Amino acid sequence: MASPMRSLLTNPDRYLRSFRLFLEKSTEHQSMREFMERQLPDVIASIGNGKSTINVLSIGGGAGEMDLLILSKVQARYPGVPINNEVIEPSADQISKYKERVAQTSNLGKVKFTWHEETADEYESRMTAEKKSKKWDFIHMIQMLYYVKDIPATVRYFHSLLESQAKLLIILVSGT
Template sequence: MFDYSKHVTDSVFRLTGYCWAEVKDFANFVPTRKESTMAGISKVGRLNNDSPERYAASFTSFLDATEMSAECYYLFFESVVPDSTLCESGGEVRVLGIGSGSGEADSIITKKLLQRHSSVYNRVVEPSEGLIEKYKTLAREDTSLSAVKFDWRHQTTEEYFLSSREENIKFHHIHAINVLYYVEDPVATLRNMWEQLADGGYMLVTMESEKGDWGKLGLKLWEDFGQGDRLDTSLRMAGDIKIWLDAMGATYVSFENKVEVNATECFQENSEEGMLLLDFITHTPHTSDIPEIRAMALDFIRRHSSLVDDKIIFLSIEETIVAFKK
């Protein structure tokens, strides 16, 4: 079993326990209020855009608060990859991974494809040099990936699609797992992915579902405090992807994965870990310095959480959408 906390990517995994007794009178918990500014409210949903370093720190706090092992999380992706043959018998399957991170999810998907195909061409698009180097190490050390030809693209999503515009290549499988929150234009990214998808291939996209309490909190935050277009922020949902697919007349199926998050530390006054976790949950930098948003978010979490083994458990539902191109 490996320590996922060393591989900060696009997924969720490990739970650390905090004592419920440390939260005094949780039912009547009222956040401390300070004077806020419109500048703070204008950052709602823009954690990664406005403060990438804080985003990275908050994501680590999120990993530490998640009740799921890496192995269990990744096995979910293996279960949703279609069993159907993507190309002619004996042919090479072409795979495009958008925002592949350090490769844990990608490698599970690739191994599933290798069960039916003798070889895989895997184009990896990842802007983080550190993560792509970790992926390369994983690929070298995992002998079960020896039949995979990797094409490493150290680029942002936007840079990749611009540079590949003249390439005459289509992919049988394209995936973007918890990535479309962070691209500049999700609609343009979906369109570009679809254009590079071969007829008969499929596109796999994972996003937070508005059906879960986490997703509902995001929509409530935007309803109360959002400025501009929600799709210009990270508060994008699986439902937004479905709207685009419906407009395209595409056929798709979806699968849900429930992830429980220990939000106890968010209610501890002056807890840096709690502040970072709250930033990640709200996708908003320095939420604790914006009293209106902090009060609303903590009240929502309090009302929609469960008390399990002295921990405040907040539910996220990730939705994986698999769309087929006829």
């Protein structure tokens, strides 16, 4: 039987309403913002050392709220270094909101955005079919692992795409 989370995804409007309601009622984004302010700078402290471009992969980036916060921290750590930010996001509506957010944000001149309208599994299958294994300096999966078919396999695949000094950030809501 499909899980309640998965059935939400088959109805994008209902999913987005539910997610917005969840954000309003929970302290989730507030907690994540605190993490981004206090701990992320240490996490990304060495990801771009010696790099001419920093490659960031966002998996399930949604409307980009957390992504842009992350990018601002990478820019603060590596001022002037170009950033290649690619987003794997299956919802066209979320991608459109993400693009609006980028358009309304200043100081993103050195950031190149690419959106892939597909799931994490579809990205892996496409890369495998095209015999590509692009490496990344920072990969993040924020509040999205609930939706993949096989969590360990997904984490293993994206972990294999990390550069030597790179980091993989996973954020999930805990039961408590």
